[in-house]
Amino acid sequence: MASCTLDEASPLKLTPQLCDLHPSDEGTEELMQVQLTRFMCGSLVVGFTSNHLIADGKATGTFLLACGQATCGLTDYPVPIHDRAVVKPHDPFSIEFDHLGKEYMEKRLVKEVPWEEMVSQVRVEKTQFSPDVLAKLKAPATVRCPSGRDYSTFESLIFHLWQKVTQAHGMGEEETSQLCILINVRTHVVPPIAHGYFGNMVLWVFPRATVRELLSQPLDRVAEVVHAAIAQVNDRYARSFVDFDVGVERDGRWSELVATGDLDSTVCCPNLEANSRLRIPFEENGFWEWGA
Structure with missing residues (x-):
């Protein structure tokens, strides 16, 4: 029970206090936890914490x-789909791509980032882009779009932000910046996996470019770099990753590896991570008589 009203707690503001409305994930082994916080005004907040390895955003949202x-x-x-046969490994394994260095790194090669010292310098900002601004970003980005369709609004915004954030960092021209993007593999395999599949079906892609390339080239060239990285995640690549993953499990090597997407360096300067929650059905959700 909270000792204030919902308005006084201001849970919709992006502050560290927002975490107090969720179960702590420190030192817990549970795969899922739910916390109910009742406010003096009668409002109720449902806080949800789960292990991301069990389910990705799409599955958790559903x-x-x-x-x-x-x-x-x-x-x-x-109704969730649990048929693991859709992602079963080849027999024998067929690892066509180098996944060590992309999805995983050896722990001995990981450089420590002073994350605790940097947290105090992190500032949360919420920015809205009008439809007119988004349309102006989308037009130059799709000049040489090779896929026969325009880039999505999210993709076009990523291209723009990568350029502008890199410019704001003020780095040397030959330094390299890396963009981390999550890809929903469900639509990248043949045949496509049903959207109701419950599990973690995301892979990371890491397009890279030098500061000079990002700042001196037009937006459509930056778009090509990102699109080429995303296009690599096809059916062959995804199934190669499944074989690699199962091979690591079979050989008992998990203690030697760390997922690259979980590294602090993925989001620290000069790098950038971009994710979209647009396809997660948050706006359709509601509990009991409390409403959405």
Whole structure:
């Protein structure tokens, strides 16, 4: 029970206090935890913490949607798909690509980042881009779009932000910047995996470019760099990763490796991480009579 009203707590502001409304993930072994916080005004906040290795954003969003619909007495909520045969490894293994150095790194090669010292310097900002601004970004980005379709609004915004954030960092021209993007593999394999599949079906891509390349070239050239990295994640690549992953499990090497996407250096200067939550059905969710 909180000793204030919801308005006084201001949970919608992006501050560290927002974490107090979620179960702590420190020293816990549970795969999922739920925390209910009742405020003096009667409002109730449902805090949800889960292990990201078990389910990605798409699967977790669908799970929460089903939970909300079930509490409302609905019976047509989405049923998760658990058929692991869709991602079974080859027999024998067929590891066509080098996944060590991309999805994983050896722990002995990881450089420590003074993250605790940097947290105090982190500032959270929320920015809105008008439809007109987004349209102006999208037009030059798609000049040489090779896929037969325009880049999405999210993709076009990524291209622009990578350029501008790199410029703001004020680095030397020959320094390299890396962009980390999460890819939903469900639509990249053949045949595509059903959206209701419950599990973690994301891979990272890491397009790289020098500061000179990012700042001296037009937006459509930056778009080509990112698009080429995303295009590499096809059916062959995804299934090669499954074989690599199972091979590491078989050989008992997990203690030697660390996921590159979890490294602090992935998001620290001069690098950048960009994710989209647009396809996660948050706006459809609601619990009991409390509403969305």
